[in-house]
Amino acid sequence: MAAMCAEARAGAAALQAAGADGRTRALKAMAEAIRGASGAILAANAKEVETARSKGADKAFLDRLTLDQDRLNGVADGVAAIAEQDDPVGVEKRRWSRPNGIEIAEVAIPLGVIGVIFESRPNVAADAAALCVRAGNGVILRGGSEASGTTTEIIKAVKAGLVEAGLPEGTVQTPPDANREWVTALLSLDEGGADLVIPRGGKPLISHVREHANVPVLSHLDGVCHVYVDAKADPKKAKDIVLDSKMRRTGVCNAAETLLIDKACASDLLPGIAEALKEKGCELRGDEASRKIVPGMNPASEEDWDTEYLDAILSIRVVDGPEAALKHIAKHSSGHTEVVVTEDQATADRMTSAIDAAVIMHNASSAFSDGGEFGYGGEIGIATGRLHARGPVGAAQLTTMKYIVYGQGQIRG
Amino acid sequence: MAAMCAEARAGAAALQAAGADGRTRALKAMAEAIRGASGAILAANAKEVETARSKGADKAFLDRLTLDQDRLNGVADGVAAIAEQDDPVGVEKRRWSRPNGIEIAEVAIPLGVIGVIFESRPNVAADAAALCVRAGNGVILRGGSEASGTTTEIIKAVKAGLVEAGLPEGTVQTPPDANREWVTALLSLDEGGADLVIPRGGKPLISHVREHANVPVLSHLDGVCHVYVDAKADPKKAKDIVLDSKMRRTGVCNAAETLLIDKACASDLLPGIAEALKEKGCELRGDEASRKIVPGMNPASEEDWDTEYLDAILSIRVVDGPEAALKHIAKHSSGHTEVVVTEDQATADRMTSAIDAAVIMHNASSAFSDGGEFGYGGEIGIATGRLHARGPVGAAQLTTMKYIVYGQGQIRG
Known part of the structure; x- marks a missing residue:
């Protein structure tokens, strides 16, 4: 997991070097690659839906798992919509000056590496990857085992899009198998691990993540x-x-x-x-x-x-x-x-x-109450905590900031 | 601890009802009360410095612990400076509209209840209370045992200021004794507990808090x-x-x-x-x-x-x-x-x-790199994490936000 995080971090550095235009090109290529891979994605999905149905999965679960051509077009359209979004990286949020002449600017920068742990909705893989790329972040995607075939095909397409745009495919990472140890490792690494973990799924998943995480968690609890x-x-x-x-x-x-x-x-x-x-x-x-x-x-x-x-x-x-x-x-x-x-x-x-x-x-x-409806192009979830971000989480919410202070030799003395 | 958090939360509600002017009045009264209590605060401090010295505390520790009239004036001036700050509560940070006519506003609101765990610097009690009050938050203050006499006198003055301004003294809470169980309880309550914990002190304290906290932590690590x-x-x-x-x-x-x-x-x-x-x-x-x-x-x-x-x-x-x-x-x-x-x-x-x-x-x-120098009136610390706030943490960084969506009957259909 440390190696995956390091590779994702290197990818994030490449995304930052590519600038807003480079990130936009990557997102467009990702959307196209998903469209191009429709056949493989839908075939993998049909197989998994069939398996889940034969195991007696309920209607709501099957609905979350199922992709059809329309939904998959929606997924690709979502990535394309995120490509059209204003790039949040480097945006100066405010600037003020002090009586001693120093000027202070608050500038948005990528958050770093984001871990996304999700369950049966395979579209989360594409949405999360796209929002992370828009904000200059590397991402570790860990989906539920029931959708792993579909997710694998989607991630393959996303990586192909990155490569098409000249960016490292390692920017988007996913563990090689469904072992739960990967989740444990993602939650417990604090030096060199993810800067933020976002669980997307039911209450048991979210409770598990909140309980075991050493890293900051942006979570979405109930919607009553x-x-x-x-x-x-x-x-x-x-x-x-x-x-x-x-x-x-x-x-x-x-x-x-x-x-x-x-x-x-x-x-x-x-x-x-x-x-x-x-x-x-x-x-x-x-x-x-x-x-x-x-x-x-x-x-x-x-x-x-x-x-x-x-x-x-x-x-x-x-x-x-x-x-x-x-x-x-x-x-x-x-x-x-x-x-x-x-x-x-x-x-x-x-x-x-x-x-x-x-x-x-x-x-x-x-x-x-939805990232798309808010004009964010998509969302990685709706945060119900009080820290960092609250409500629909789009690319802008996946950034952090730094202050740049402009002086002319000032000292405090 | 749950009762203390509930009382602090009730205090926060009263602060919100009091509005920006009420919070300003409270802060001015707190500054005056600290000045008025100089004698008691300095006497308590002199005793504790003497005890620490006789136990062989090092120079840096004694420097952090010691208050003199000048430093205490600085503490009161700091609270008064925070009273002069723009009130961050209710500030509309941005507003935009969507093609369907809904308008979305992002508005700053108090974070809720903030726990501050600190060590030997007694001034932290006043700074933290003032910044929390400015941002409409309740606060639980837990200082180190070596400074508990000084801290108790400062908190007494702060509470007197709140009461003077017609606000509940329970807005600012502190445990009745130095038992470490209070820290454990503050870190582990997640329902009904603090919304955020801020440790201020050396590495062992910060590591302990990060390791044991179920609640979000805003921490300040090394400054290399x-x-x-x-x-x-x-x-x-x-x-x-x-x-x-x-x-x-x-x-x-x-x-x-x-x-x-x-x-x-x-x-x-x-x-x-x-x-x-x-x-x-x-x-x-x-x-x-x-x-x-x-x-x-x-x-x-x-x-x-x-x-x-x-x-x-x-x-x-x-x-x-x-x-x-x-x-x-x-x-x-x-x-x-x-x-x-x-x-x-x-x-x-x-x-x-x-x-x-x-x-x-x-x-x-x-x-x-300091809240006062940034124009924040003071600071509760300098955050080195990447979530929520980074750099000097003033009152504005102790708020969260909500979205208010203005419609005319729109539905998604």
Whole structure:
């Protein structure tokens, strides 16, 4: 692992020497190489999906594992989109001067080597490699064994793209086998190892990484996201936003899990919203007040308020206005994404200011909590910690900085 | 410890509710309270210095421990300076809009609760409390037992200042005794504990914290700082900067430990620089080439290039121009502060861009690598890691951020 990290670091140095244009050329070549390797990637994937299915993998797992031509085009398009992004390396973030005449500039530089540990989504390999290359970083990719065939083909294409652009293929590394020792080594090396490890996957993976890592970890925990519909909400916006937040894709972390609805509008709006959700196949679990308004819903237990369903299930609670909603959110939010639907500016300001989450939406679907939607070209995950980066993590979040101080001979004396 | 963190968190909420003006008032009251408590603080300190001396503590330790009226005025002035700083909370760092009309703002918010573990410098208690209050954070202060009497008096004054400004004294917490279990608890609580721990002290403390922490750590490791004097250096600037970087204060992390001098100017400049250093009482350890130019210096061993002396000792090496200097720095730098002295713009640009350190000075003393000198009013340390913050850590570096997304009903569909 130390040798892999050293090779990735050498690759990062080459990326830095290549400059923004060189990195852009590499990303374009990577996208093309992935398109060119479609056949091999899809064949490897079909085999692995078949194996997983025969082993009885569940629907959500198979969905994460499966690539088809459309999805693979999406992966290549994602890499191409990252090629079009502004290069974050060398950007001067601020500059100020001091009374003694020294001038201080804060400049973005690559983070170094990033380890990405992921599970069954093979597209993570391409997204992570592309974002790391854009930010001038070397990367160690360690995917789950169920997708290792697919991942291997994708990484092969990514490396071919780098070579095509005259850059070392060693910039992107992956262990030669599925031995778990590689993960242990990646997490425990602190001198000469990765500068940052990003786990992408379920809770057990993330807990394991957090517990065992000596290196800094940027992790994405649960997405228990709420939509609050205020008395002053526009009814159509409210319905559209609840439906999109919950049902656009149910297995993703930015999907809503709980609807909080102001008691002042619940009788008016909840029946229509509930009807539309049920039509789309969503199971509803309500508190007592909401079940009085919409009979026939399952009751929500205390546990429901803390559950990330990752499925077509929504818990519903009637609350006594914005302050009660804030209280519920403060207690149950996972700090990922929260949505406030209201036409009242004061309520919106109060809530966007009081809620402590990575992303707070006013009158927009939780589905916009996403690197692509933020204009980052893609994302390596959505960070729910408080250090370094929070929310969608794109190339700019995979940099660090240095200060350059410009003097004319100043001393402190 | 969980109760202390919860109380600090409640204090942070009160700080946030108080707004920038409330935080400024609190900081001014804290500065005044420290001045008012001078007698008690200095008396406690004199006793502890005496005890440490009688136990045979070394000079550097006693220097770190000792407060006199001047130093204590400096501590109060530091808190007052932080009161004058721009408040970092709520600052919108950037805002952009997307083709679908949503607008995204990145806003700075307090980090939460910060644990500061320090050793014998009692002033750290005041600096850390002030910076945390400026950034809207609660703080747990855990100082070394040798300074616990002094620290207790300082914290008492800080709390009195908070109360004077109508804020909860519980915002600033400190364990009731010197039991090491408090440190263990602070490092291991991850739910409901501190959001960040900052160790300030020697290597053993920092290693202990890094090894045992489940919470994120912002740490400051060695300062093996170099001054490179280029052939095109202005001779007077070179001499002044070397002297100030090495001898202004020798026990601090931003002091220089190694002088790299271009062989093209070594015969001209080294004798004068060496003479001036020796006059100030600095021991010089040179490589072979430099000892030919300045006979009588002790020889530098390989180990010297990696040593942070924290004392009046300087290692000297003659190098073959900027590229050789870069090579030495890449191998031996601790990533803290590096100084380049040259009048050649191309060399300066090449070196400030190639060196990977928190702070790179061009024609300025390494002593400017300091929160106060950066205009931060003070600092809680100088971070040498690559995540979250790097270099002097002021109030702005003790914040995190959230995104607020402004929509008009947008959904992804």
